[in-house]
Amino acid sequence: xxxxxxxxxxxxxxxxxxxxxxxxxxxxxxxxxxxxxxxxxxxxxxxxxxxxxxxxxxxxxxxxxxxxxxxxxxxxxxxxxxxxxxxxxxxxxxxxxxxxxxxxxxxxxxxxxxxxxxxxxxxxxxxxxxxxxxxxxxxxxxxxxxxxxxxxxxxxxxxxxxxxxxxxxxxxxxxxxxxxxxxxxxxxxxxxxxxxxxxxxxxxxxxxxxxxxxxxxxxxxxxxxxxxxxxxxxxxxxxxxxxxxxxxxxxxx
Amino acid sequence: xxxxxxxxxxxxxxxxxxxxxxxxxxxxxxxxxxxxxxxxxxxxxxxxxxxxxxxxxxxxxxxxxxxxxxxxxxxxxxxxxxxxxxxxxxxxxxxxxxxxxxxxxxxxxxxxxxxxxxxxxxxxxxxxxxxxxxxxxxxxxxxxxxxxxxxxxxxxxxxxxxxxxxxxxxxxxxxxxxxxxxxxxxxxxxxxxxxxxxxxxxxxxxxxxxxxxxxxxx
Numbered sequence: 399x400x401x402x403x404x405x406x407x408x409x410x411x412x413x414x415x416x417x418x419x420x421x422x423x424x425x426x427x428x429x430x431x432x433x434x435x436x437x438x439x440x441x442x443x444x445x446x447x448x449x450x451x452x453x454x455x456x457x458x459x460x461x462x463x464x465x466x467x468x469x470x471x472x473x474x475x476x477x478x479x480x481x482x483x484x485x486x487x488x489x490x491x492x493x494x495x496x497x498x499x500x501x502x503x504x505x506x507x508x509x510x511x512x513x514x515x516x517x518x519x520x521x522x523x524x525x526x527x528x529x530x531x532x533x534x535x536x537x538x539x540x541x542x543x544x545x546x547x548x549x550x551x552x553x554x555x556x557x558x559x560x561x562x563x564x565x566x567x568x569x570x571x572x573x574x575x576x577x578x579x580x581x582x583x584x585x586x587x588x589x590x591x592x593x594x595x596x597x598x599x600x601x602x603x604x605x606x607x608x609x610x611x612x613x614x615x616x617x618x619x620x621x622x623x624x625x626x627x628x629x630x631x632x633x634x635x636x637x638x639x640x641x642x643x644x645x646x647x648x649x650x651x
Numbered sequence: 652x653x654x655x656x657x658x659x660x661x662x663x664x665x666x667x668x669x670x671x672x673x674x675x676x677x678x679x680x681x682x683x684x685x686x687x688x689x690x691x692x693x694x695x696x697x698x699x700x701x702x703x704x705x706x707x708x709x710x711x712x713x714x715x716x717x718x719x720x721x722x723x724x725x726x727x728x729x730x731x732x733x734x735x736x737x738x739x740x741x742x743x744x745x746x747x748x749x750x751x752x753x754x755x756x757x758x759x760x761x762x763x764x765x766x767x768x769x770x771x772x773x774x775x776x777x778x779x780x781x782x783x784x785x786x787x788x789x790x791x792x793x794x795x796x797x798x799x800x801x802x803x804x805x806x807x808x809x810x811x812x813x814x815x816x817x818x819x820x821x822x823x824x825x826x827x828x829x830x831x832x833x834x835x836x837x838x839x840x841x842x843x844x845x846x847x848x849x850x851x852x853x854x855x856x857x858x859x860x861x862x863x864x865x866x867x868x869x
Contacts, residue, residue, distance in 0.1 A: 474661065496743060498742055569734035598654070
Protein backbone atom coordinates (compact mmCIF):
# COMPACT_ATOMS: atom_id res chain seq x y z
CA UNK A 399 0.00 0.00 0.00
CA UNK A 400 0.93 3.67 -0.42
CA UNK A 401 0.56 6.49 2.06
CA UNK A 402 1.44 10.16 2.08
CA UNK A 403 2.90 11.47 5.32
CA UNK A 404 2.91 15.03 6.54
CA UNK A 405 5.45 14.97 9.35
CA UNK A 406 6.45 17.72 11.77
CA UNK A 407 10.16 18.48 11.23
CA UNK A 408 12.05 20.68 13.66
CA UNK A 409 15.84 20.78 13.93
CA UNK A 410 16.08 21.67 17.61
CA UNK A 411 14.23 22.93 20.70
CA UNK A 412 14.19 26.59 19.68
CA UNK A 413 14.14 26.10 15.93
CA UNK A 414 11.05 26.78 13.84
CA UNK A 415 9.26 23.68 12.59
CA UNK A 416 6.84 22.76 9.85
CA UNK A 417 5.04 19.84 8.28
CA UNK A 418 7.02 18.13 5.51
CA UNK A 419 5.50 15.81 2.93
CA UNK A 420 6.87 12.30 2.38
CA UNK A 421 5.61 9.57 0.08
CA UNK A 422 5.86 6.04 1.48
CA UNK A 423 5.41 3.70 -1.49
CA UNK A 424 6.18 0.14 -0.42
CA UNK A 425 4.21 -0.10 2.78
CA UNK A 426 3.03 -3.51 3.94
CA UNK A 427 -0.26 -3.51 5.83
CA UNK A 428 1.46 -5.74 8.39
CA UNK A 429 4.06 -3.09 9.25
CA UNK A 430 3.72 -1.24 12.50
CA UNK A 431 3.50 2.53 12.21
CA UNK A 432 7.06 2.80 13.52
CA UNK A 433 8.35 0.22 11.02
CA UNK A 434 6.77 2.28 8.28
CA UNK A 435 8.68 5.32 9.61
CA UNK A 436 11.86 3.18 9.69
CA UNK A 437 11.41 2.46 5.99
CA UNK A 438 10.87 6.15 5.25
CA UNK A 439 13.98 6.97 7.27
CA UNK A 440 16.11 4.43 5.39
CA UNK A 441 15.21 6.18 2.17
CA UNK A 442 15.97 9.58 3.71
CA UNK A 443 19.37 8.38 4.96
CA UNK A 444 20.18 6.84 1.57
CA UNK A 445 19.38 10.19 -0.04
CA UNK A 446 21.65 11.98 2.43
CA UNK A 447 18.79 13.64 4.32
CA UNK A 448 18.29 13.70 8.07
CA UNK A 449 16.00 10.90 9.25
CA UNK A 450 12.77 11.72 11.12
CA UNK A 451 13.52 11.58 14.84
CA UNK A 452 10.92 9.73 16.93
CA UNK A 453 10.93 8.01 20.32
CA UNK A 454 10.65 4.23 20.54
CA UNK A 455 12.06 1.41 22.61
CA UNK A 456 10.29 -1.86 23.38
CA UNK A 457 7.96 -1.81 20.36
CA UNK A 458 5.65 -4.17 22.19
CA UNK A 459 3.39 -1.63 23.84
CA UNK A 460 4.74 -1.78 27.38
CA UNK A 461 7.49 0.81 27.77
CA UNK A 462 5.77 4.14 27.12
CA UNK A 463 8.53 5.50 24.89
CA UNK A 464 6.60 5.90 21.68
CA UNK A 465 4.25 8.78 21.18
CA UNK A 466 3.00 10.62 18.05
CA UNK A 467 -0.16 12.53 17.35
CA UNK A 468 -1.46 10.69 14.26
CA UNK A 469 -4.22 12.43 12.29
CA UNK A 470 -5.00 14.49 15.37
CA UNK A 471 -5.36 11.52 17.71
CA UNK A 472 -2.76 10.51 20.31
CA UNK A 473 -1.27 7.09 19.38
CA UNK A 474 -3.46 7.03 16.28
CA UNK A 475 -6.89 5.64 15.48
CA UNK A 476 -6.79 2.29 17.34
CA UNK A 477 -8.19 2.42 20.87
CA UNK A 478 -6.09 1.08 23.72
CA UNK A 479 -3.04 0.85 21.49
CA UNK A 480 0.35 2.53 21.62
CA UNK A 481 1.80 3.78 18.33
CA UNK A 482 4.26 0.87 18.17
CA UNK A 483 1.34 -1.57 18.20
CA UNK A 484 -0.61 0.35 15.58
CA UNK A 485 -0.40 -1.34 12.20
CA UNK A 486 -0.66 0.12 8.73
CA UNK A 487 -3.74 -1.99 8.03
CA UNK A 488 -5.56 0.58 10.18
CA UNK A 489 -5.11 3.08 7.35
CA UNK A 490 -6.64 3.18 3.90
CA UNK A 491 -4.40 2.71 0.87
CA UNK A 492 -3.45 6.13 -0.43
CA UNK A 493 -4.25 7.85 2.88
CA UNK A 494 -2.65 11.12 3.84
CA UNK A 495 -1.47 10.94 7.46
CA UNK A 496 -0.51 13.94 9.60
CA UNK A 497 2.13 13.14 12.24
CA UNK A 498 2.88 15.64 14.99
CA UNK A 499 4.71 15.55 18.33
CA UNK A 500 2.90 15.76 21.68
CA UNK A 501 2.09 19.42 22.29
CA UNK A 502 2.45 20.89 25.76
CA UNK A 503 4.51 23.59 27.38
CA UNK A 504 5.76 20.93 29.80
CA UNK A 505 6.82 18.72 26.84
CA UNK A 506 9.27 20.85 24.83
CA UNK A 507 10.18 19.47 21.42
CA UNK A 508 13.76 18.18 21.34
CA UNK A 509 13.75 17.33 17.66
CA UNK A 510 11.08 16.47 15.09
CA UNK A 511 8.66 14.17 16.90
CA UNK A 512 10.74 13.72 20.08
CA UNK A 513 9.62 15.65 23.15
CA UNK A 514 11.10 15.91 26.62
CA UNK A 515 8.73 14.11 28.98
CA UNK A 516 10.89 14.41 32.13
CA UNK A 517 8.17 16.56 33.72
CA UNK A 518 6.32 13.27 34.31
CA UNK A 519 9.41 11.83 36.03
CA UNK A 520 9.50 14.81 38.37
CA UNK A 521 5.85 14.22 39.30
CA UNK A 522 6.83 10.65 40.24
CA UNK A 523 9.81 11.93 42.24
CA UNK A 524 7.45 14.19 44.19
CA UNK A 525 5.59 11.24 45.70
CA UNK A 526 5.02 8.34 43.32
CA UNK A 527 6.82 5.82 45.52
CA UNK A 528 6.44 3.79 48.71
CA UNK A 529 9.13 4.28 51.36
CA UNK A 530 10.02 0.90 52.86
CA UNK A 531 12.97 -0.54 54.74
CA UNK A 532 15.00 -2.85 52.57
CA UNK A 533 15.35 -6.51 53.45
CA UNK A 534 14.37 -9.90 52.20
CA UNK A 535 11.61 -10.18 49.68
CA UNK A 536 8.26 -10.37 51.50
CA UNK A 537 6.37 -13.65 51.29
CA UNK A 538 3.71 -13.86 48.65
CA UNK A 539 0.21 -13.16 50.00
CA UNK A 540 1.69 -12.13 53.39
CA UNK A 541 -0.35 -8.96 53.16
CA UNK A 542 -4.00 -9.72 52.49
CA UNK A 543 -5.47 -7.33 49.91
CA UNK A 544 -9.08 -7.34 48.78
CA UNK A 545 -9.55 -8.60 45.23
CA UNK A 546 -11.40 -5.44 44.18
CA UNK A 547 -8.55 -3.24 45.46
CA UNK A 548 -5.97 -5.36 43.67
CA UNK A 549 -7.85 -5.12 40.41
CA UNK A 550 -8.31 -1.37 40.61
CA UNK A 551 -4.72 -0.80 41.69
CA UNK A 552 -3.45 -2.93 38.80
CA UNK A 553 -5.72 -1.14 36.32
CA UNK A 554 -4.10 2.13 37.39
CA UNK A 555 -0.62 0.58 37.53
CA UNK A 556 -0.83 -0.17 33.83
CA UNK A 557 0.11 3.45 33.13
CA UNK A 558 3.29 3.45 31.07
CA UNK A 559 3.86 7.19 31.37
CA UNK A 560 3.71 7.86 27.63
CA UNK A 561 2.02 11.25 28.04
CA UNK A 562 -0.85 10.59 25.60
CA UNK A 563 -3.25 11.92 28.24
CA UNK A 564 -1.45 15.27 28.22
CA UNK A 565 -1.27 15.30 24.43
CA UNK A 566 -4.99 14.57 24.03
CA UNK A 567 -6.22 16.94 26.75
CA UNK A 568 -7.55 20.26 25.43
CA UNK A 569 -6.16 21.81 28.64
CA UNK A 570 -2.77 20.09 28.40
CA UNK A 571 -3.44 18.50 31.79
CA UNK A 572 -1.42 15.65 33.29
CA UNK A 573 -4.27 14.73 35.64
CA UNK A 574 -4.78 11.21 34.30
CA UNK A 575 -1.08 10.33 34.61
CA UNK A 576 -0.80 11.78 38.11
CA UNK A 577 -4.09 10.23 39.20
CA UNK A 578 -3.10 6.81 37.85
CA UNK A 579 0.07 6.84 39.95
CA UNK A 580 -1.75 8.13 43.04
CA UNK A 581 -4.47 5.49 42.64
CA UNK A 582 -2.07 2.64 41.96
CA UNK A 583 -0.20 3.21 45.24
CA UNK A 584 -3.09 4.60 47.29
CA UNK A 585 -5.27 1.53 46.77
CA UNK A 586 -2.70 -0.88 48.22
CA UNK A 587 -1.88 -1.32 51.93
CA UNK A 588 1.79 -0.54 51.28
CA UNK A 589 0.83 2.87 49.95
CA UNK A 590 -1.34 3.92 52.89
CA UNK A 591 1.22 5.68 55.18
CA UNK A 592 2.09 8.25 52.52
CA UNK A 593 -1.27 8.29 50.78
CA UNK A 594 -2.45 11.86 51.43
CA UNK A 595 0.98 13.45 51.46
CA UNK A 596 1.57 11.76 48.12
CA UNK A 597 -1.58 13.26 46.61
CA UNK A 598 -0.70 16.77 47.81
CA UNK A 599 2.90 16.61 46.64
CA UNK A 600 2.23 15.04 43.27
CA UNK A 601 -0.57 17.52 42.50
CA UNK A 602 1.71 20.40 43.54
CA UNK A 603 4.44 19.10 41.22
CA UNK A 604 1.96 18.59 38.38
CA UNK A 605 0.97 22.25 38.72
CA UNK A 606 4.59 23.37 39.02
CA UNK A 607 5.33 21.72 35.67
CA UNK A 608 2.74 24.08 34.12
CA UNK A 609 0.26 21.44 33.04
CA UNK A 610 -3.35 22.63 32.81
CA UNK A 611 -6.24 21.63 35.07
CA UNK A 612 -8.86 18.94 34.50
CA UNK A 613 -12.15 19.94 32.85
CA UNK A 614 -13.45 16.36 32.60
CA UNK A 615 -13.49 16.36 28.80
CA UNK A 616 -12.66 12.65 28.97
CA UNK A 617 -10.25 12.88 26.02
CA UNK A 618 -7.41 11.37 28.09
CA UNK A 619 -9.08 8.05 28.80
CA UNK A 620 -9.91 7.65 25.11
CA UNK A 621 -6.30 8.34 24.14
CA UNK A 622 -4.71 6.21 26.88
CA UNK A 623 -3.09 3.11 25.35
CA UNK A 624 -3.76 1.34 28.66
CA UNK A 625 -7.36 2.59 28.84
CA UNK A 626 -6.95 4.03 32.32
CA UNK A 627 -10.23 5.46 33.60
CA UNK A 628 -10.87 9.06 34.65
CA UNK A 629 -12.27 7.49 37.82
CA UNK A 630 -8.66 7.67 39.01
CA UNK A 631 -8.92 11.47 38.82
CA UNK A 632 -11.97 11.38 41.12
CA UNK A 633 -9.82 9.35 43.50
CA UNK A 634 -6.90 11.79 43.22
CA UNK A 635 -9.18 14.69 44.11
CA UNK A 636 -10.64 12.78 47.05
CA UNK A 637 -7.13 12.07 48.39
CA UNK A 638 -6.12 15.69 47.75
CA UNK A 639 -9.09 16.96 49.76
CA UNK A 640 -8.42 14.53 52.62
CA UNK A 641 -4.75 15.45 52.50
CA UNK A 642 -5.55 19.09 52.97
CA UNK A 643 -7.95 18.52 55.85
CA UNK A 644 -7.90 15.37 57.98
CA UNK A 645 -4.43 14.11 57.24
CA UNK A 646 -2.93 17.36 58.48
CA UNK A 647 -3.77 16.48 62.06
CA UNK A 648 -1.49 13.44 62.15
CA UNK A 649 1.46 15.42 60.82
CA UNK A 650 1.58 13.51 57.57
CA UNK A 651 2.02 16.63 55.52
CA UNK B 652 -5.14 27.02 52.52
CA UNK B 653 -2.96 29.05 50.18
CA UNK B 654 -1.56 25.85 48.71
CA UNK B 655 -5.12 24.66 48.14
CA UNK B 656 -6.08 27.88 46.38
CA UNK B 657 -2.98 27.85 44.21
CA UNK B 658 -3.42 24.32 42.90
CA UNK B 659 -5.50 23.52 39.84
CA UNK B 660 -7.35 20.87 41.84
CA UNK B 661 -8.15 23.41 44.57
CA UNK B 662 -9.43 25.89 41.99
CA UNK B 663 -11.61 23.21 40.42
CA UNK B 664 -13.00 22.34 43.85
CA UNK B 665 -13.94 26.00 44.34
CA UNK B 666 -15.61 25.95 40.91
CA UNK B 667 -17.50 22.78 41.78
CA UNK B 668 -18.76 24.08 45.14
CA UNK B 669 -19.79 27.47 43.74
CA UNK B 670 -21.44 25.72 40.78
CA UNK B 671 -23.44 23.44 43.06
CA UNK B 672 -24.59 26.52 45.03
CA UNK B 673 -25.75 27.92 41.69
CA UNK B 674 -27.63 24.72 40.83
CA UNK B 675 -29.37 24.75 44.23
CA UNK B 676 -30.46 28.34 43.61
CA UNK B 677 -31.67 27.52 40.10
CA UNK B 678 -33.88 24.70 41.37
CA UNK B 679 -35.60 27.11 43.78
CA UNK B 680 -35.77 29.81 41.09
CA UNK B 681 -37.39 27.43 38.62
CA UNK B 682 -39.95 26.17 41.15
CA UNK B 683 -40.83 29.81 41.87
CA UNK B 684 -41.18 30.63 38.17
CA UNK B 685 -43.44 27.69 37.43
CA UNK B 686 -46.11 29.19 39.69
CA UNK B 687 -46.88 31.43 36.72
CA UNK B 688 -49.01 28.53 35.45
CA UNK B 689 -51.15 28.82 38.59
CA UNK B 690 -52.16 32.37 37.79
CA UNK B 691 -51.17 35.92 38.72
CA UNK B 692 -52.41 35.74 42.33
CA UNK B 693 -50.24 32.73 43.11
CA UNK B 694 -47.03 34.07 41.50
CA UNK B 695 -47.36 37.63 42.76
CA UNK B 696 -48.26 36.27 46.20
CA UNK B 697 -45.07 34.21 46.21
CA UNK B 698 -43.07 37.31 45.23
CA UNK B 699 -44.72 39.27 48.02
CA UNK B 700 -43.68 36.60 50.55
CA UNK B 701 -40.07 36.67 49.27
CA UNK B 702 -39.84 40.43 49.53
CA UNK B 703 -41.94 40.71 52.70
CA UNK B 704 -41.45 38.24 55.55
CA UNK B 705 -38.49 36.49 53.85
CA UNK B 706 -36.65 39.66 52.83
CA UNK B 707 -33.64 38.94 55.08
CA UNK B 708 -33.41 35.37 53.79
CA UNK B 709 -33.50 36.60 50.21
CA UNK B 710 -30.80 39.16 50.99
CA UNK B 711 -28.57 36.48 52.55
CA UNK B 712 -29.19 34.21 49.55
CA UNK B 713 -28.26 37.02 47.17
CA UNK B 714 -24.98 37.62 49.02
CA UNK B 715 -24.10 33.90 48.97
CA UNK B 716 -25.00 33.66 45.30
CA UNK B 717 -23.01 36.75 44.36
CA UNK B 718 -19.92 35.38 46.14
CA UNK B 719 -20.42 32.02 44.43
CA UNK B 720 -20.70 33.64 41.00
CA UNK B 721 -17.58 35.78 41.56
CA UNK B 722 -15.58 32.75 42.75
CA UNK B 723 -16.87 30.66 39.84
CA UNK B 724 -15.96 33.28 37.23
CA UNK B 725 -12.54 34.13 38.69
CA UNK B 726 -11.56 30.45 38.95
CA UNK B 727 -12.83 29.78 35.43
CA UNK B 728 -10.77 32.67 34.12
CA UNK B 729 -7.61 31.55 35.92
CA UNK B 730 -7.98 27.92 34.84
CA UNK B 731 -8.68 28.93 31.24
CA UNK B 732 -5.54 31.06 31.16
CA UNK B 733 -3.57 28.17 32.66
CA UNK B 734 -4.94 25.76 30.08
CA UNK B 735 -4.00 28.13 27.26
CA UNK B 736 -0.49 28.58 28.66
CA UNK B 737 -0.13 24.79 28.98
CA UNK B 738 -0.16 24.41 25.18
CA UNK B 739 1.59 27.39 23.58
CA UNK B 740 2.00 25.58 20.24
CA UNK B 741 -1.20 23.94 19.05
CA UNK B 742 -1.78 20.99 16.76
CA UNK B 743 -2.16 21.39 13.02
CA UNK B 744 -4.72 18.63 13.20
CA UNK B 745 -6.58 17.59 16.31
CA UNK B 746 -9.64 15.36 16.51
CA UNK B 747 -11.91 15.26 19.51
CA UNK B 748 -12.50 11.67 20.61
CA UNK B 749 -14.77 11.82 23.60
CA UNK B 750 -15.53 15.34 24.77
CA UNK B 751 -19.26 16.10 24.76
CA UNK B 752 -20.67 19.25 23.17
CA UNK B 753 -21.55 20.39 26.68
CA UNK B 754 -17.99 20.03 27.95
CA UNK B 755 -16.50 21.79 24.94
CA UNK B 756 -18.88 24.75 25.26
CA UNK B 757 -18.41 25.31 29.01
CA UNK B 758 -16.27 28.41 28.57
CA UNK B 759 -18.18 30.11 25.77
CA UNK B 760 -21.48 29.12 27.39
CA UNK B 761 -20.29 30.57 30.68
CA UNK B 762 -19.50 33.88 28.97
CA UNK B 763 -22.98 33.90 27.37
CA UNK B 764 -24.56 33.34 30.77
CA UNK B 765 -22.45 36.14 32.18
CA UNK B 766 -24.02 38.44 29.59
CA UNK B 767 -27.50 37.03 30.16
CA UNK B 768 -27.57 37.25 33.97
CA UNK B 769 -27.01 41.05 34.29
CA UNK B 770 -29.56 41.60 31.50
CA UNK B 771 -32.02 39.35 33.31
CA UNK B 772 -31.55 41.18 36.63
CA UNK B 773 -31.89 44.61 34.99
CA UNK B 774 -34.94 43.30 33.16
CA UNK B 775 -37.02 41.57 35.84
CA UNK B 776 -35.50 42.55 39.21
CA UNK B 777 -34.71 46.25 38.90
CA UNK B 778 -36.82 47.06 35.84
CA UNK B 779 -34.11 49.22 34.27
CA UNK B 780 -34.47 47.42 30.95
CA UNK B 781 -38.07 47.61 29.77
CA UNK B 782 -38.57 45.90 26.42
CA UNK B 783 -42.36 46.24 26.89
CA UNK B 784 -42.10 49.86 27.96
CA UNK B 785 -43.66 49.23 31.35
CA UNK B 786 -42.53 47.68 34.62
CA UNK B 787 -44.66 47.35 37.75
CA UNK B 788 -42.70 46.34 40.87
CA UNK B 789 -44.45 43.40 42.55
CA UNK B 790 -46.48 42.46 39.48
CA UNK B 791 -44.15 39.64 38.45
CA UNK B 792 -46.83 37.96 36.40
CA UNK B 793 -47.72 41.09 34.44
CA UNK B 794 -44.08 42.00 33.80
CA UNK B 795 -43.29 38.52 32.51
CA UNK B 796 -46.34 38.38 30.24
CA UNK B 797 -45.73 41.87 28.83
CA UNK B 798 -42.07 41.09 28.06
CA UNK B 799 -42.34 37.60 26.64
CA UNK B 800 -45.09 38.64 24.21
CA UNK B 801 -42.25 40.40 22.38
CA UNK B 802 -40.71 37.69 20.16
CA UNK B 803 -37.05 38.77 20.46
CA UNK B 804 -37.21 38.83 24.25
CA UNK B 805 -38.68 35.32 24.38
CA UNK B 806 -36.14 34.12 21.78
CA UNK B 807 -33.24 35.61 23.73
CA UNK B 808 -34.36 33.87 26.92
CA UNK B 809 -34.91 30.56 25.12
CA UNK B 810 -31.40 30.78 23.61
CA UNK B 811 -29.84 31.63 26.97
CA UNK B 812 -31.58 28.62 28.52
CA UNK B 813 -30.01 26.33 25.91
CA UNK B 814 -26.62 27.64 27.02
CA UNK B 815 -27.67 27.11 30.64
CA UNK B 816 -28.87 23.56 30.02
CA UNK B 817 -25.60 22.54 28.34
CA UNK B 818 -23.54 24.21 31.06
CA UNK B 819 -25.53 22.43 33.77
CA UNK B 820 -25.30 19.04 32.09
CA UNK B 821 -21.52 19.03 32.14
CA UNK B 822 -21.31 20.93 35.43
CA UNK B 823 -23.68 18.68 37.35
CA UNK B 824 -21.75 15.63 36.20
CA UNK B 825 -18.21 16.93 36.55
CA UNK B 826 -18.58 18.87 39.82
CA UNK B 827 -19.36 15.69 41.73
CA UNK B 828 -16.26 14.06 40.25
CA UNK B 829 -14.11 17.09 41.03
CA UNK B 830 -15.19 16.82 44.66
CA UNK B 831 -14.01 13.22 44.67
CA UNK B 832 -17.36 11.84 45.76
CA UNK B 833 -18.43 9.90 42.68
CA UNK B 834 -16.64 6.85 44.01
CA UNK B 835 -13.78 4.90 42.54
CA UNK B 836 -16.15 3.39 39.99
CA UNK B 837 -18.68 5.58 38.26
CA UNK B 838 -22.15 5.30 39.63
CA UNK B 839 -24.21 3.90 36.76
CA UNK B 840 -26.86 6.55 37.31
CA UNK B 841 -24.43 9.42 37.59
CA UNK B 842 -24.39 10.61 33.97
CA UNK B 843 -28.16 10.11 33.47
CA UNK B 844 -28.82 11.92 36.76
CA UNK B 845 -26.92 14.96 35.49
CA UNK B 846 -28.85 14.74 32.22
CA UNK B 847 -32.21 14.60 34.02
CA UNK B 848 -31.27 17.55 36.22
CA UNK B 849 -30.12 19.63 33.26
CA UNK B 850 -33.20 18.72 31.21
CA UNK B 851 -35.57 19.48 34.09
CA UNK B 852 -34.05 22.91 34.69
CA UNK B 853 -33.86 23.68 30.99
CA UNK B 854 -37.50 22.71 30.39
CA UNK B 855 -38.69 24.42 33.56
CA UNK B 856 -37.09 27.73 32.65
CA UNK B 857 -37.91 27.54 28.94
CA UNK B 858 -41.57 26.74 29.58
CA UNK B 859 -42.36 30.26 30.82
CA UNK B 860 -41.22 32.40 27.85
CA UNK B 861 -42.48 29.78 25.38
CA UNK B 862 -45.92 29.53 27.00
CA UNK B 863 -46.29 33.32 27.01
CA UNK B 864 -44.94 33.80 23.48
CA UNK B 865 -47.41 31.20 22.19
CA UNK B 866 -50.22 32.87 24.08
CA UNK B 867 -50.92 29.95 26.44
CA UNK B 868 -50.31 32.21 29.41
CA UNK B 869 -51.71 35.69 29.06
